[in-house]
Amino acid sequence: MQDMILLKQGEIVLKGLNRRRFEQRLVSNIARRLRPYGSFQVYTLQSTVYVEPQSDGCDMDGALEALKTVFGIVALTRAAACAKDRDVIVEKAISYLAPAMRQAKSFKVETRRSDKSFPMTSIQLSQYVGGLLAEAFPDVAVDVHTPELVVNVEVRDRAAYVHAGAEPGAGGMPVGSNGTAVTLLSGGIDSPVSSYMIAKRGVRLIPVHFFSFPYTSEAAKEKVIALGRRLTPYCGQMRLAIVPFTRIQEEIRDKCPEPYFTILMRRFMMRIADRLARDNGCGALVTGENLGQVASQTMQALAVTEEVCTLPVLRPLIGFDKTEIVDRARKIGTYELSVLPYEDCCTVFTPRHPELRPDLERARAAEAELDVERLVEETVRGTEYVRLEEAEP
Ligand code: ATP
Ligand code: MG
Secondary structure (H helix, E strand, O other): OOEEEEEEEOHHHHOHHHHHHHHHHHHHHHHHHHHHHOOEEEEEEOOEEEEEEOOOOOOHHHHHHHHOOOOOEEEEEEEEEEOOOHHHHHHHHHHHOHHHHHHOOEEEEEEEEOOOOOOOOHHHHHHHHHHHHHHHOOOOEEOOOOOOEEEEEEEOOOOEEEEOOOEEEEEOEOOOOOOEEEEEOOOOOHHHHHHHHHHHEOOEEEEEEEEOOOOOOHHHHHHHHHHHHHHHHHHOOEEEEEEEOHHHHHHHHHHOOHHHHHHHHHHHHHHHHHHHHHHOOOOEEEOOOOOOOOHHHOHHHHHHHHOOOOOOEEOOOOOOOHHHHHHHHHHHOOHHHHOOOOOOHHHOOOOOOOOOOOOHHHHHHHHOOOOHHHHHHHHHHOOEEEEEOOOOO
C-alpha cells in the first residue's frame, strides 16, 4: 500500500443530522481541488478524509499544498498505509520515515487505535514500534517528553497508517455548506480579508465590484479580477460582478450636497448589492467595513448606509485593528495585490469635509433629487460577469 494524505475534518463533526451533507460537500470540494494534481480516490471514515493517489504520476506535494487552503479541514498530513500487523508497521515506519528520523535528534511514537480488535493496546504498540525504531536508528534518542519528531501510528478500520505528525489546515467549514452571500470587493486591503473570513464559515461568495470608468482605470478593474482569483483557492470558482457605477456618482456629484457624497454613494452600492444578492438567492451581504476606520465607518454612517438593505450585512472585520487585518491579508496572499497603486471609485468624488454623523432624513432628502429606482435598475442591467476559475494556491 502506498503514500497517501490523511485529512482531519473540522467542525462538521458537530453537525449531527447535517453531517452527511457537510461531508459530501467537503469531499466534492476536495475532489475538485485535486484535479490538477492527478487522479485520486477521496473518501471519509470516522471524521477522517482519505486521499489516495490512483497512479504513480500523482503530484503528492502539489496536492498537499492545495489541500491546505480547503475550508473544513483542521489538520492534514502525508501518510503511508500498510497492513495491520505489528511487524509490517515497524517496517513501514523504518522505510517511510527514514528521512525524518535521520534529521531528528530525538523521537517518540504515539499510537491511536480506533480498531479495538487489534491485539495490542496503543501503549504496547508504541513501545514495540519505538523499540525497533531505536535499534534501526541508534543515533536518535527516545524522548517521551519533548521529542523533536513524533512518529504517529494509527490503526484504523481498513489499514494502519504511519506519519510524522499533522500540520494545521485552513479550518472553517466547507464552502457551500452555509449558503451564498454577495461580498463587496474593492481593490483595498480589507475586503479580500472580509471575503475570506465569510467563505471560511462555509459561505459561497459572489463578489461584486463597483467600477467608475473612466475615473478609475482598466488597470484598477484588472487588479480586482486578480484579487478575486487570488481568493479562489479558498473560495472555489466564483463569478465576479462588475457594476458600472459612473452614472450614479455623477448624478450624486451634480445634485447632492458635498458632505453627503460618500454616504449616498455607499447607499447606492448597498442597494445594488442587495438587489444582486436577492436575484441570486443569497442570504447576506459582506463588507470590509471596520468601526472608525474612515468617515463612512462611524456608527451613524453604518446605520444610514445599511438602512437601504433588506438582507443582513456581515462585517467580519468590524472590531479588528488595521495591523490585524494586514497580518491576515499577508497570510492569505492578498496583501501584495491590494497595495498596488490604484484608484477606487470611493476616492474619485471624495468630499473635502465628509459628514461624520450623517442623518438619515437628510440623506433621504438629498436622494429625493435623484430617480433612485431607475438608476439602480439601469445599473443592475449593465452589470457584467467575469468567471474566476479555481486557481492553484
Ligand atoms: P477596502 O480596503 O476593502 O477598500 P476601505 O477601508 O477602503 O476598505 P471603504 O472604501 O469605505 O473602506 O469601503 C468599505 C467597504 O465597502 C469595503 O471594504 C468594500 O466591502 C466596499 N467597497 C468599497 N469600495 C468598493 C468598490 N469599488 N466595489 C465594491 N465594494 C466596495
Ligand atoms: Mg476602499
